[in-house]
Amino acid sequence: MKAAVVTQLGSPLAMEDRPIPSPSAGRVLVQIEASGLCHTDIHAANGDWPVRPVPPFVPGHEGVGVITEVGEGVTHRKVGDRVAIAWLGHACGHCAHCISGWETLCEQQQNSGYSIDGAFAEYAVADADYVVPVPDGVTSLDAAPLTCAGLTTYKAIKVAHVTPGERVAVFGVGGLGHLAVQYARLVGAEVIAVDVTDEKLALARQLGADHTVDAARTDAAEAIAALGGADVVIALAASARAFEQAFASLRRGGRLVCVGLPPTSDGPMALPIFDTVIKGISVIGSIVGTRADLAEVFRLHELGRTRVIAEQRKLDEVNSAIFDVLHHRTSARIVFEL
Numbered sequence: 001m002k003a004a005v006v007t008q009l010g011s012p013l014a015m016e017d018r019p020i021p022s023p024s025a026g027r028v029l030v031q032i033e034a035s036g037l038c039h040t041d042i043h044a045a046n047g048d049w050p051v052r053p054v055p056p057f058v059p060g061h062e063g064v065g066v067i068t069e070v071g072e073g074v075t076h077r078k079v080g081d082r083v084a085i086a087w088l089g090h091a092c093g094h095c096a097h098c099i100s101g102w103e104t105l106c107e108q109q110q111n112s113g114y115s116i117d118g119a120f121a122e123y124a125v126a127d128a129d130y131v132v133p134v135p136d137g138v139t140s141l142d143a144a145p146l147t148c149a150g151l152t153t154y155k156a157i158k159v160a161h162v163t164p165g166e167r168v169a170v171f172g173v174g175g176l177g178h179l180a181v182q183y184a185r186l187v188g189a190e191v192i193a194v195d196v197t198d199e200k201l202a203l204a205r206q207l208g209a210d211h212t213v214d215a216a217r218t219d220a221a222e223a224i225a226a227l228g229g230a231d232v233v234i235a236l237a238a239s240a241r242a243f244e245q246a247f248a249s250l251r252r253g254g255r256l257v258c259v260g261l262p263p264t265s266d267g268p269m270a271l272p273i274f275d276t277v278i279k280g281i282s283v284i285g286s287i288v289g290t291r292a293d294l295a296e297v298f299r300l301h302e303l304g305r306t307r308v309i310a311e312q313r314k315l316d317e318v319n320s321a322i323f324d325v326l327h328h329r330t331s332a333r334i335v336f337e338l
Contacts, residue, residue, distance in 0.1 A: 002338075003121035004318045007056050009047035012319045013120075021125045023071035028128045030083060035119040036062030036144040036310070037334040038175065039238060040087070040261070042322055044114050048263035053114045061087040061112040062147040062335075063119020064140040067131075074128040082140070083131035084147040084298075085112050085119050087288050090127045104287050120315060122338050132294045137302035145175060145308050145333040148288065150297045153180035153234065155289035156257045157187060160232045164188030169224055170209075171246045172236035172260060173200040175333035180234050181207050182306045192230060194220050194237075197328055203309060221248035229254065236260045243269040247281070255282040310335045 001020045004013045023029045041059040043049055063085035067077055077083070091098050091106035098106050112118040112126070134143045153176050162168055168189040170180045177193070177200070184191045185208045193204030196216040204212055213223045224230050229251025235243050238260045247256050247269075258269075275281065289297075300306055309332035313321050321334045 001122040002315060003058050004315055005056050005058055006045045006053070009045065009052065009055060013045060013059070015316055018121070020123050023069055023125050025072040026074060026128055027071040027125050028067045028074060028077050028083070028131060029069040030063065030065040030085060030124050030126055030131070031068045032063050032065040032119050032122055032124055032338045033140040034064045034144040035060045035315070035336045035338065036148065036175070037318075037321055037325060037336065038062060038148050039325065040148070041113060041120075042325065043261065043263060045322070046263070048265070049261065050264060057113070058117040058120050058124070059113040060118035060120035060124075061085065061089075061114070062144045062149070063112070063124055064134055064143040064147065065124070068123075070128065077128045077131065082134045084134055084143055084294065085124055085126045085131055086147045086151065086291075086294060087111050088130060088290070089116050090130055093129075101290065101292070103290050120318065120336065130291065132291050132298070135298050135302045138298050141310060141312065141335055141337070142301060142308040143298065144335045145179070145310055146297050146301055147294065149175045149333055150179045150301070150306070150308070151289040151294045152176055152259060152286075153236070154183050154297050155293050156180065156234050156259050156286040157183045158293070159284055159286045160234070160255050160257045162187045162189050162232055165190065166231040167192065167228060169194060169230040169233045169246070169249055170204075170236065171220070171233060171242055173204045174236070174330070176236045176259070178203055178207055178309050178332045179306060180236065181209050184234070186300070186305060189232075192224055192227065194224075199331065203331060207307065215242075215245070220245045224249040231255070232257065234259060238262045240266045240269045247271065250279070250281055252279045253281075254279070255284055257284045257286050259286050309333065312337045
């Protein structure tokens, strides 16, 4: 099978011809139809974060495809099922986090395309308990970005407890942000979209943003303050400076939801303690979502509540696709068609 492989951190991915793997007990073999390119895949390939993946490995945690083989003991998934392979590839299932509905906080978790091989390949093996069925009404092209970009921003809106009429600012309108704008609208928020390119801001307006702020030409915090300040900011831009601007955009009692993960070289976010306390600001970390959350994301899309903006590429184009993402040359999400 064809696979895009990280052979050395910080180097271009190598296209390799690998044997098709066989699923062990409790696992399934998935023939990948579509696989989204997430910024996390780029961070993984570069070793940008404190816990580095160990090469060689196959990135990809937005994989969608059809099960072609099941391992011993698998009875709840069958050959022919179309499923999604998400970031949470495995969790222990019995710790306090897992049994309380917060499996994404499990300390024993394994992550697709990071600690275990992911979906930048024609076939991928996955834990049968952690793949999520894709409804017939959702195409594989749409399901791939929803598996992480949609799931992550949907969860961020949930943990922010946004109520109708609140003002929500989305910092970064890309693969994640264009969906965050839509989820914020779904719960009745007044939405402010912040980005540095005209194309992304135009896209946000098309998707229903009430206001847009060009952070390349104006001070985002000042512009949002002029609108009355944000009750909630969903911070998606992978920049510590953007997080600081996001914090400064909040009105009293506001909530900063931290989602994007800048590289460690970007340095820490400066959090002003005085303003946090005096203004009653909440800072919330939101890490992807659970299998149940993803099922909800798929259901909303099947009902026609969301639109996925994606650009198709071939897997062989993985390195040029990464270059385009890093240089803001994409409309929203890149999806590899296999």
